[in-house]
Amino acid sequence: MSLSGDGGASRKTDRPGFVRFVPGGGSAGISGPGAAVPRQFSFTTRAHVAVDDATGDPIGLDDVDVRVGWLLDLIAAAGTELAARLWHPVTFDVLAAGRDRQGRRLPAQGNTAASRLGWNPRYPDGVYVPSRVTRVVTAQVMATLRTLAYRDAAITSLSERFDAATGRKAPPTQPGDWVPLGFARGVRRELLAHARRTDKAQSTRLRITDVQGPPQVAAMARLSAADRQLAQITPAGDELVLTVKLPTSPVPAGRAQWRRVRLTATIPTHLHGRAITDWHLPTLVLDHRGLLWRCAATELVPDCDLGSASVAVGVDWSPSTLGAAAITTEDPAGLSSDYRGFTYDDRGLGTKLARLQTEGQMLHRKAARLTRLAATAPPEVRARLEDKIAVLNEHRTAVGAKRGKINRELGFHFAHQVTDYAEAAGAQVIAVEDLTTLETRGHGRVNNNRAAQSARRKAVTALAHTAAGVGVAVVAVPARGSSAQCPGCDEPLARPGGYHDAWCSGCLVGGNRDHVAGVNLAKRALLGKNKVARRRGKLPAIRVAEHAPVRRSRDKTSPTPSRPRHRRVRRSLPTVTPRAGVNPKQHVPAPEASVWDTVKPTPPHGDASSRDTRTSPTPATPVADSMRST
Template sequence: MSKLTATAPCTAHAAVVEQSGEIVSQALLVQRVAWLAGLARDLTARLVAERWNPADLDALACGVGLDGRALPSKGWMALRRLGWAVAPAAGVHVCDRVLRCAQEQAARALRLALHRRTLVAAIAAIAATWPADARKRTGAEWQALRKMLPDGVSPAEIRNRTRQIRAYRDEHGALPADLTDLEEPPNIAAQIVLAAADRQLLTLERTGEDSARLRVRLPLAESPASGRDWAWHVLPITLPPTVPPQAKLCTPTLRVSKGRVRVDLPFQTPIGFAPATGHVVACGFDWGLNTLLTGATGRLTGGRVLCDGRPLTYDATGISAKLHRLRTEREHLAAKHEHLERLLARLTPADPRHAKLAAACEVLGVEHERVCARIRHLNKALAWSAARWAVDQAAAAGATVVYLEDLATLEARGRRGRANARLSGQVRGQIAEAIRHLAAKHTIAVVTVPARGTSKYCPRCGTGTSALQHCPAPDRLTEKGWAWASCPACGLSCDRDWAAAERIVSRGLLGQQATRTHRTTGERTIGTAVEGNIARARRTRKPTRAARRARRTRTDLHPRGTDPRTVPPRNGPHAHRATRSTTR
């Protein structure tokens, strides 16, 4: 039995000082939590800035402490074993547990920098011999770069780092020697990571199915001078409905956002283990341009994949149109804001027009942020709605695995204008993460398969050589687009996204023995595309009661050829109808 970890966003509206019984209002609680988060941020930023050099990053990357022992997984323990201590400013009293939280946040930032450092070193080592145009690079050059990079690096990361290195070379005339030359120390968020603390700084207990109590020490002043400037505060927390009663609550993270105290509360739920292989029934989903998700159900029978012929479609046309309108409005506001900023740069503060333009610029900035927040909320809602639909379809079909296209090979390139904007605005990454989270609750595995050629070739031929031809859809005979396709070899005519979904199911079921699990993230993927022809399962329809009664009436009550429903009447008001029906 494994555990599924998720984070519930909670809010603390008030608190009670444990010793005196004083009720702390929301405004005062926000101030005290901001003081604690500010102390942790200053300590973390100072520690990261001190260790932002190649020698210290090499010491952290080697994984061995000063005593010769391996560094532990906990970040604050690893930094202390390396001897990287941090102390508060003069005259400020901070307990050791707050120092632990600061060191934990610094260790996470530095370990994340090690990943970026590996990418920069590999790309900088091979960038000197690469042609400037990425399309002219050979397969051997790409393969050599892949061997130097860690697993799971997407082409988008490679492209972004290549642009960053090229910009540095154009500015300085040489390639960067290390990540520290390419980037400044990262910005540190104002938050307190309580995962590194113990009962001397906080306690957490569940008081009901939808409530919990957080007990934490907070400073009573911005710069506490002694232990008397710290006090225990009890924060009642209301749990969202997504936290089940049997979930185990973990240590949260405190931060201040928009005048509220946010409590990011992780919780663990016991789930069953979903095997990587041995699947018989599966669902495959294709990312589409007009339709967000198109799925198909397949069954592995005798080395072949049989599909039931029923397409599963998640249509998000309405919400996609709304998101497109919001993106257009966001770009319009950003253009106006940049225009006003350029005008302000030409004016002096003494100019009477400066104050008016500054006020208008501030209003546009606030409105731009509101539109961006609206887009983020709609994207999140769309992602979880689509993921919930996909998992429900897989559970209803009895599938034990869901196959998705590998997002690393899906990029919005090669198209123009509106199509490119719609592809780049989709929330495929959020949907994939949401599907993994929701499928784990149903003990359904999620595996990614190669995306190349899924929409190009016919699923019935199965050889990967019979390319589909685009033809007018049955409901749009006067238009020829990408939605409908036909195969000249076998005569298949179907929706293009549905054909891709069938090929995704086939690649997953036939190549499931090549499934690999990432060591750190746990994501499962199939790197080799195994092709096979997909047959459509024949469904035997059971005759209805009315059909059985009609058949018995024709054969039993009337002799053959004397059924009045088969012999046209010679006269009557409906004689022409009967005659017309018999002459067809």
């Protein structure tokens, strides 16, 4: 089986760290230049075979987990030490400037940038660590510090406008001072905590190093930062073979205590037959089941041309369910829609997520209360309370893991449903609400929190991944006013039937408010398809919401959603198996009266409730004497 999508693909190792497949002339899905574009995706797998690369001797998977744990401990300890040593404002000034000591621009690779700046980790005396492992450490630390550099700039901007006495912040004066509202609220809580610790003696300008401590580097090995001297990956049929150098002791003293191990893992079945061109080195982590590979690959998908889109699907995030969708079509006469949408059925997973969220919050409150009690309890009571707190934290972690699995399942199921709906309608673009401008308010503290912790962001990621596989683009459009304004006249909608209904008396259109919002979102995508802002690592976005009337179309443009019906089986009477050699009783229906019969039976006389014996009426058709039984 060819995993690259064609049988005539040639293989070569043109870059260190992964194997590249060059599709031949008969590659599936490629009909000419611009017909397919590469995109990266991630997946997970686990090794099932491990052998020593030099001798070929088998190695137990438990031993591999132990050796990988030693590698991760070295990386986490060195990364935490380097992050603590660099936890100064000057570090973030250098990262914000993006220049080294010679004024050269810092490269995007974290390990190369750290090498130019002289930021190298330190290891304990007597411990030998290869230079490629040092690359992994510096790459992970630089990724963390570059992420926190944005937070440092936001804290600096907000602290200058924050009043510790009143707890309020002044509005921004410069365009670069604006930050998302949710992020600003989190920074405000940090500034209030810092003001309480310093007795409201706040300086005019704070940095991230003033309000929080250095981060802890996660115990993982991002092998993509290294080269073939540390690890390499090769596909072999339905399997991936990873050769990685692992320590043979927790404190390796020399080069001889680092040996290569060849691990073999199965490629997931859903990747078979896809046009995969690159297999990238994985990130190694340890969980409760052992070693886990977080892999990445590059495949070819159909190109999405937003400029020629004429049919769009708008996806509105709904508080009652995960989302709803509707279709808007553009033709020479203008925009039109049938205002009949598709509402996603979460199969009860939303209720289960709400229950798990409530359970997790209850466990958190109980653990916090026991922590306060343990602070002033006697030593013997404190030991028992700490044991209970450990159990509660373990249960809360398990609840969080279960919520994560359900959110992922819910997001991908929603993505497949919406993608099938868009593909059946012939849509070229799917418009989703921009989550950076979407904030749940006005539904109460519990419902706001529940909506904020829903799987919307995972659903967007899954939708972009699934839709790209069929050549449909996903863009983010402004969310404001999508459920409150009429798609035809852009006037406020009435709510004659309550919150979930919408009606415009001027255009005589309406229906479910989520479907109306989907029409508005699809309209904004079609009107702004030539003004798309593309950001690295993010969805294409349309910043300005334009308006054009959307007329009601009587034509059926949207597909009819499938409604599976359950087969009703009557089980009130048990099925009786006839005994062998016994003929079942035959029930012969009574003969129907002929339409040519003219003699009708004489109705009985007297009261219907009388108990008098009545004679049987004379039959309408005389019966021959020879037919009567004696």
